[in-house]
Amino acid sequence: MSPEELLAARDRVVPDVVAGGLRVLFCGINPSLMTAATGHHFAHPGNRFWPVLHRSGFTPRQLKPSEQDQLPGYGLGITNVVARATARADELDTEEFREGGRILSAKVEELGPRWLAVVGVTAYRTAFGDRRARIGPQERTIGGARVWALPNPSGLNAHWTVSTMAEEYARLLAAVTPGR
Known part of the structure; x- marks a missing residue:
């Protein structure tokens, strides 16, 4: 992907x-330029969403971003807090x-x-005005859905490894499918 193609994807x-009726709707912060250029969520090679989703047990194998349309078959979906693509999430305002x-x-x-x-979790705190939110299940429900804040799988989030993120995602999976 050329730098020009990536820049052309800004704001897409x-x-x-x-x-309807998904088990889990995963919600990213906003699309990266790579995601916007390809049309595939979490498409940046440094993003760890797809490996973490598999390692945590949500999918039987690691899907590629181009296989995102298989997610509803697993009861999963993807959306974003902010729809427009940017190079970095810090380009978004409150x-x-x-x-x-x-x-x-x-x-x-x-x-x-x-x-x-x-x-x-920072995007969750800002979007919903919950400054004390931590990683894990939240008290809030939205339209009957329980809410869970997960670590951001971006490669820029160095505080979390694929393994530690997979453990947290697996905690969500255990809550979604008790007795699994």
């Missing part, structure tokens, strides 16, 4: 991968996050997933 919106939280709430009410998993 990437369609959600959703269906009002965009808050508006994204309102739009996300409406989307969750319409789609009715059992769980909303926001991948990025």
